[in-house]
Amino acid sequence: MESTWLVLLSLALGLAVGAGFVTLLHVAERHGRRAAEVVNPAVPDGIDQVLDALESAGIVLDPSNNVIKTSPGALAMGLVFNQQLVHPELLDLARRVRRSGDPISDDLLLARGPFGDASMHVRVRLARLGTRYVLLLAEDRTEAFRLDEVRRDFVANVSHELKTPIASVGLLAEALVHAADEPEQVRRFANRLTTESARLGRLTQEIIELSRLQSQEAVAQPELVKIDAVVAAAVDQARIVADANHITIAVGKKSRSEVYGDERLLVVAVHNLIANAVNYSPDGSRVGVGVRRNDGAVEITVTDQGVGIPEADLDRIFERFFRVDQARSRHTGGTGLGLAIVKHVVQNHGGDIRVWSQPGKGSTFTIRLPEAPHPAPAATGDTP
CATH class of the missing domain: 3.30.565.10 (Histidine kinase-like ATPase, C-terminal domain)
Incomplete structure (x- = not known):
């Protein structure tokens, strides 16, 4: 009888040890998967294809702000170097998105790349991607800003250039009125008026011509x-x-x-x-x-x-x-x-x-x- 109880006790102990060992294996496997996810995080399904198709810049950041996926446009703009964001301004925006959970859009003036001294105007938008990641989209608007500046300069230059002949025409017309009884003066002022009118006509025609040329490629x-x-x-x-x-x-x-x-x-x-x-x-x-x-x-x-x-x-x-x-x-x-x-x-x-x-x-x-x-x-x- 005593030997039977010993056998049953041994079996119970064996089953308990086996169950504990299996449980430990499951726990170890679960921790292993979590560690692997931290070390080698996977981008959510479909994001790879979206980033590859983007003409602008697209970047996915993990919880430690490491760049785990980037589009060719982001590399061309110099936003990423050695799998890290180059610009502290972008890191600050990513942290704000994580804290608030709300998307953020902003216009920034950034250096072009980690080594260059040229700057670029960038429109960025950041949003959470699932529970772990942050998606950063950036559009280089440097050329748009340059064209706006050129347009403003052009309008200012046109205004300045038109002032001189217009003012001259006005003054010469006034002088003609006062010199109505002096034929020699009338002829002199009339000749100058003709010259200034021709100059104003040339300037106007060339402005129209240049505007037309710039409107087509x-x-x-x-x-x-x-x-x-x-x-x-x-x-x-x-x-x-x-x-x-x-x-x-x-x-x-x-x-x-x-x-x-x-x-x-x-x-x-x-x-x-x-x-x-x-x-x-x-x-x-x-x-x-x-x-x-x-x-x-x-x-x-x-x-x-x-x-x-x-x-x-x-x-x-x-x-x-x-x-x-x-x-x-x-x-x-x-x-x-x-x-x-x-x-x-x-x-x-x-x-x-x-x-x-x-x-x-x-x-x-x-x-x-x-x-x-x-x-x-x-x-x-x-x-x-």
Whole structure:
């Protein structure tokens, strides 16, 4: 009897030990899973695909603010480095989201990347993603801010530039009234009034032209344009002023090259370069205009023997209303928009413009446009 009780007791002890061991295994497994989740957290289903499809920046942060998933846009913007957020401002927003549980949107001015000194305007939105994660979305609005600034500058510049001719017209009209009994004075004031009116008309027309060019990215209905005809028309328009200043416009040989584009706009661009060359050249000098075909491009070059452009100004000469020599520009009736128009015409035709200049030795402007492909010559001989 006693041996039977010993056997039953041993079995009970064995079962208890076994149950305890199994329980310990379950507990250990559960803790192991939790540890694995902390060490190697998984992004909720579908977030990977969403981030990969984003053009803007998307970042997922774990409870320790480690970056566990990021989109290519976030890397390109320099928001993430070594799996960490670069900017303390973003970390502060993430902590606020965790504390409050509410989404946050903000506009920030951040450094572009961990090492660069350039800045960027960023619109960010952060929200909780489940119970553990924070989702950060960011949109680079630097270009939008730049365009707004350019637009404001443009309006301010237009207002400033229009003030002078408008004020001059008003003063000259008043002077005409007071000089009604003096024919000589009337003629003098009338001539100046005509000059200022013409200047106001040119400025208004160029503002309209530039605004139209900036509103489109390419030529709407391109046609096949003969570059030799463009150059001839542009030279003819500048011939009267050049002859009055005894400046020779020398045109190179015909290139027989063609491009796809808008002939009228191309004539405007080339004429602006030639007119600038004439206006900034001394009397009796020479302006050269040449065209050549070079590796799939048509190059139109305008060279003068004028005053030249200081190196510090070369990067700014295509800005609207920028003038190297303010006094000379006003004397020649320049609006400060000519080269800006050239730049936009060329860009809308898929080309670029380059400049070389040296003070006292002159300048060379080169327009490069994609050459229109020539059709293959017709086959000759009998068809087999």
